[in-house]
Amino acid sequence: MSQTDGAQFASVDEVVEALAAHGYIADTRLATTVFLVTRLDKPLLIEGPAGVGKTELAKALALISGRRLLRLQCYEGQDETKALYEWDYGKQLLYTQILREKIGQVVADAPDLESAVDRIGAQESVFFSERFLASRPLLESIRSADPTVLLIDEVDRADEALEAVLLETLAEFQVSVPEVGTFTTKTPPYVVLTSNNTRDLSAALKRRCLHLFLDYPSAERELAIVRSKNTGLPDALAAQLVEIVRGLRELELRKAPSISETIDWARTLAVLGVTELTATVLSDTASVVVKYDKDVRKAIGAMPRLVDPNATVPEPGHVAGHGHGHGHGHGEHQHDEPDEVDGRAVRAAKDAEGRHDEAYYRTRDSAQPPVPVTPKPKVTADRGARSFGAGLGRKRAL
Ligand SMILES: Nc1ncnc2c1ncn2[C@@H]1O[C@H](COP(=O)(O)OP(=O)(O)O)[C@@H](O)[C@H]1O
Numbered sequence: 001m002s003q004t005d006g007a008q009f010a011s012v013d014e015v016v017e018a019l020a021a022h023g024y025i026a027d028t029r030l031a032t033t034v035f036l037v038t039r040l041d042k043p044l045l046i047e048g049p050a051g052v053g054k055t056e057l058a059k060a061l062a063l064i065s066g067r068r069l070l071r072l073q074c075y076e077g078q079d080e081t082k083a084l085y086e087w088d089y090g091k092q093l094l095y096t097q098i099l100r101e102k103i104g105q106v107v108a109d110a111p112d113l114e115s116a117v118d119r120i121g122a123q124e125s126v127f128f129s130e131r132f133l134a135s136r137p138l139l140e141s142i143r144s145a146d147p148t149v150l151l152i153d154e155v156d157r158a159d160e161a162l163e164a165v166l167l168e169t170l171a172e173f174q175v176s177v178p179e180v181g182t183f184t185t186k187t188p189p190y191v192v193l194t195s196n197n198t199r200d201l202s203a204a205l206k207r208r209c210l211h212l213f214l215d216y217p218s219a220e221r222e223l224a225i226v227r228s229k230n231t232g233l234p235d236a237l238a239a240q241l242v243e244i245v246r247g248l249r250e251l252e253l254r255k256a257p258s259i260s261e262t263i264d265w266a267r268t269l270a271v272l273g274v275t276e277l278t279a280t281v282l283s284d285t286a287s288v289v290v291k292y293d294k295d296v297r298k299a300i301g302a303m304p305r306l307v308d309p310n311a312t313v314p315e316p317g318h319v320a321g322h323g324h325g326h327g328h329g330h331g332e333h334q335h336d337e338p339d340e341v342d343g344r345a346v347r348a349a350k351d352a353e354g355r356h357d358e359a360y361y362r363t364r365d366s367a368q369p370p371v372p373v374t375p376k377p378k379v380t381a382d383r384g385a386r387s388f389g390a391g392l393g394r395k396r397a398l
């Protein structure tokens with residue numbers, strides 16, 4: 001135990017209160033995990049869908065413990081220098097320029113190039129010293145004089161090689177810089193790793209960490225979160241809205257709405273001065289919570305039922321007819337993918353049957369022979385994949 005920073009919580013309840021005081025609404029399971037992080041020198045791995053409060057929890061932990069937050073945002077292809085340290089090349093260069101004269105003196109009476117190089121070499125340690133070391137978050141958290149919270153965000157995006165480096169560092173809380181020496185920590189940082197599960201993390205990493213699966217919150221907690229954000233939406237409507245969002249999460253959407261979307265929706269409805277949640281007003285604003293075209297149509301189709309489960313509203317045919325099941329095999333928590341911005345697919349989807357009647361297509365220019373009404377392309381589940389794969393065809397055509 002290494003509580004030199006005085007942020008000692010006596011109980012799980014105290015953690016719940018402290019988090020709430022900083023705007024983070026936690027249940028006991030979540031708070032218990034946080035409590036353990038402050039008591040055991042073990043990193044915490046939080047997994048779960050996007051937008052459920054993983055990153056926010058690390059920030060809240062920094063606030064309640066009064067520690068400085070250091071954040072390592074992971075991405076594909078990232079190498080360890082961005083996590084550990086780099087040499088501050090610019091600074092080295094600046095120093096050599098300013099010190100040109102002095103360096104000149106060192107080599108002034110060297111008889112030949114080789115001995116000049118040797119003399120400079122003997123001074124190398126000056127330039128590869130702590131002064132020129134640019135700490136990145138991992139090393140910084142270990143070197144830091146004051147205790148820190150180290151957030152390693154979206155670790156699933158990092159390559160396995162970096163994951164191995166993280167593992168090594170987290171095991172010992174020390175970093176070796178060959179030219180300088182080994183840094184060890186005075187107060188181990190509280191480490192929080194988050195993952196959106198885009199790939200499996202190594203068993204070794206999981207073994208080393210306390211583990212928390214953070215899913216969408218209970219209705220009660222989600223309502224508390226919405227309330228805590230002072231969205232301006234009356235409580236009764238907020239409660240109803242939370243239920244509707246929960247209903248949307250049960251549809252097989254490509255990207256289920258997260259807590260931040262519930263908050264945004266509440267704010268939007270408040271700004272519009274809505275006093276009653278009707279299927280119409282919710283449908284009109286649905287794009288605040290569902291961001292993919294197909295999802296929007298699915299959401300709108302389900303809206304009457306979500307607003308009033310007993311209503312017998314005829315399902316709009318084409319909404320129920322297709323689009324269902326899309327997203328399988330994509331995984332739940334995809335990041336933006338090119339197929340969704342395929343303009344043709346988007347336009348074709350908008351032009352779904354029923355948007356205009358046949359007469360519209362025929363009478364646009366009655367002087368012309370009637371335009372054959374070609375059947376609209378059906379937007380089927382694999383359409384996105386096909387248009388994405390169409391890149392191949394396009395290449396061949398060039
Ligand atoms: N328990 C919570 N208490 C308060 N706000 C929350 C909570 N969980 C999520 N949020 C809100 O949801 C947003 C998204 O959370 P974030 O931590 O960014 O999600 P992710 O899990 O993707 O890291 C936050 O900015 C915050 O406003």
Ligand SMILES: [Mg+2]
Pocket residue numbers: 051054055056153194
């Ligand atoms: Mg996040």
